Amino acid sequence: TNAGTSTAPAAAPANKKITLGFAQVGAESGWRTANTKSIQDSAKAAGFELKFSDAQQKQENQIKAIRTYIQQKVDVIAFSPVVESGWDTVLKEAKDANIPVILTDRAVDSKDTSLYRTFIGSDFVEEGRKAGKWLVDKYKDSKDTVNIVELQGTTGSAPANDRKAGFEEVIKSSPNLKVIASQTGDFTRAKGKEVMQAFLKAHKNINVLYAHNDDMALGAIQAIEEAGLKPGKDITIISVDGVKDGFVAASEGKINFIVECNPLLGEQLMQAVNDVLAGKEIPKRIVTKEGVFTSEDAKRELPNRQY
Numbered sequence: 578t579n580a581g582t583s584t585a586p587a588a589a590p591a592n593k594k595i596t597l598g599f600a601q602v603g604a605e606s607g608w609r610t611a612n613t614k615s616i617q618d619s620a621k622a623a624g625f626e627l628k629f630s631d632a633q634q635k636q637e638n639q640i641k642a643i644r645t646y647i648q649q650k651v652d653v654i655a656f657s658p659v660v661e662s663g664w665d666t667v668l669k670e671a672k673d674a675n676i677p678v679i680l681t682d683r684a685v686d687s688k689d690t691s692l693y694r695t696f697i698g699s700d701f702v703e704e705g706r707k708a709g710k711w712l713v714d715k716y717k718d719s720k721d722t723v724n725i726v727e728l729q730g731t732t733g734s735a736p737a738n739d740r741k742a743g744f745e746e747v748i749k750s751s752p753n754l755k756v757i758a759s760q761t762g763d764f765t766r767a768k769g770k771e772v773m774q775a776f777l778k779a780h781k782n783i784n785v786l787y788a789h790n791d792d793m794a795l796g797a798i799q800a801i802e803e804a805g806l807k808p809g810k811d812i813t814i815i816s817v818d819g820v821k822d823g824f825v826a827a828s829e830g831k832i833n834f835i836v837e838c839n840p841l842l843g844e845q846l847m848q849a850v851n852d853v854l855a856g857k858e859i860p861k862r863i864v865t866k867e868g869v870f871t872s873e874d875a876k877r878e879l880p881n882r883q884y
């Protein structure tokens with residue numbers, strides 16, 4: 578028993594829950610849905626209070642959400658920037674408020690890298706290179722001209738810029754591979770279908786479609802079939818992401834090659850939140866692991882896919 582006169586120390590206040598403010602891009606694709614679920618499940622598992630917003634793919638909505646989190650004095654802010662540019666002002670406001678910022682999925686082009694602690698996401702240029710390498714290999718013995726149409730992701734977004742750059746960097750070694758049309762489908766099925774319909778009207782002989790995500794490829798497949806053509810046969814299709822519906826289409830031979838883009842970033846994000854709040858140094862760049870799948874691979878892997 579405590580015989581002395583000293584009083585027991587006041588009970589430390591119950592550990593205040595860590596609050597994470599997350600400003601999500603939107604709900605534009607199967608990839609985004611899986612990414613959101615990963616963040617919400619991982620925040621719960623980590624015991625964090627998650628404040629979550631959906632910007633409907635509009636930068637001004639993401640900026641508004643970040644300002645709200647600053648006013649609410651959250652412990653950490655994380656977001657997936659819908660486009661690369663235009664973030665310095667609001668990120669400086671977060672820095673002045675002493676709230677650390679973590680980037681997930683997409684990057685910003687801010688020169689001042691002190692504005693965020695780390696960027697957790699895929700190497701989109703490498704994803705574009707993987708798509709290009711498979712195509713160069715497919716046509717390595719052919720001299721015929723190969724007409725390629727490209728459905729780009731959201732204009733100004735890191736995945737759209739980098740997947741385009743990586744693909745072009747690799748196919749330029751094969752002059753017979755020609756991108757005859759390239760336009761944004763904004764990562765959605767609806768827009769992907771609409772733009773593919775326009776491509777089919779404007780070009781009589783399309784050999785390959787390179788889509789920056791499965792959702793646009795799936796929209797394009799509808800347009801291709803409505804035009805009486807066979808996707809995966811009359812038009813070779815390469816896509817990026819590897820969401821369930823993409824894998825189903827690949828297992829049916831409608832998509833020939835899928836470059837995986839892993840949306841399950843939640844666990845790595847929560848680890849980074851803990852490390853930042855513990856004052857640990859964390860790497861400026863954390864690259865997610867991901868693979869590639871032919872139609873054959875997709876048929877085999879389909880049962881194991883988590884999203």
Ligand code: GZL
Nearest residue numbers: 605606608682736764790838
């Ligand atoms: C990539 C991610 C992209 C996906 C699309 O990390 O930002 O946004 O490839 C999603 O499906 O809409």
